[in-house]
Amino acid sequence: EAGVAQSPRYKIIEKRQSVAFWCNPISGHATLYWYQQILGQGPKLLIQFQNNGVVDDSQLPKDRFSAERLKGVDSTLKIQPAKLEDSAVYLCASSLVVGGFYEQYFGPGTRLTVT
Amino acid sequence: SQKIEQNSEALNIQEGKTATLTCNYTNYSPAYLQWYRQDPGRGPVFLLLIRENEKEKRKERLKVTFDTTLKQSLFHITASQPADSATYLCALAPNFGNEKLTFGTGTRLTIIP
Numbered sequence: 001e002a003g004v005a006q007s008p009r010y011k012i013i014e015k016r017q018s019v020a021f022w023c024n025p026i027s028g029h030a031t032l033y034w035y036q037q038i039l040g041q042g043p044k045l046l047i048q049f050q051n052n053g054v055v056d057d058s059q060l061p062k063d064r065f066s067a068e069r070l071k072g073v074d075s076t077l078k079i080q081p082a083k084l085e086d087s088a089v090y091l092c093a094s095s096l097v098v099g100g101f102y103e104q105y106f107g108p109g110t111r112l113t114v115t
Numbered sequence: 116s117q118k119i120e121q122n123s124e125a126l127n128i129q130e131g132k133t134a135t136l137t138c139n140y141t142n143y144s145p146a147y148l149q150w151y152r153q154d155p156g157r158g159p160v161f162l163l164l165i166r167e168n169e170k171e172k173r174k175e176r177l178k179v180t181f182d183t184t185l186k187q188s189l190f191h192i193t194a195s196q197p198a199d200s201a202t203y204l205c206a207l208a209p210n211f212g213n214e215k216l217t218f219g220t221g222t223r224l225t226i227i228p
Contacts, residue, residue, distance in 0.1 A: 040124075
């Protein structure tokens, strides 16, 4: 079974530029998550989709971050304009219900450096 | 505010010994707690889940305990091996059906041959 795919793996941009990340979840997984992981910290949930609807985006900085999941499959996360503090690894995860809970499968992440 | 603390940033253990990692939380009543492993340059990988009404869970050389009175989970790796070296994250969920996980900062475990 193929895992969660993310691209690009690395991105370096200057502050105030825009950037987009792409995620392809595991086939059949209805729930998709985007996390931000700053160096030395645990992942922080930015947004959760169920199919193509948003379940939770309470921690998404909506003035600069946006995300969409068209047709309930692939998803993109965009930052515009980027700030220095956005430097982090952006992780995508998808989930499948297992025994009453949602086991999350993570992709390798995109490491963003904002200079 | 909700807070999750993992006992230390880094832990060095001699090969063959038992590694014990701690996850403490405050201002939280989780329905369940998960432990993940994260290797450098990779996303976290799910290891174990323990529910609020369970005291202990085992999987091969892994054991997790959950004490809701102390608001603490312990994660044990017995007969540790260098391949167990990684960062281990605990994550809490408020209830089944709401998978908004809150992660701790992680403990970087190194098993010394």
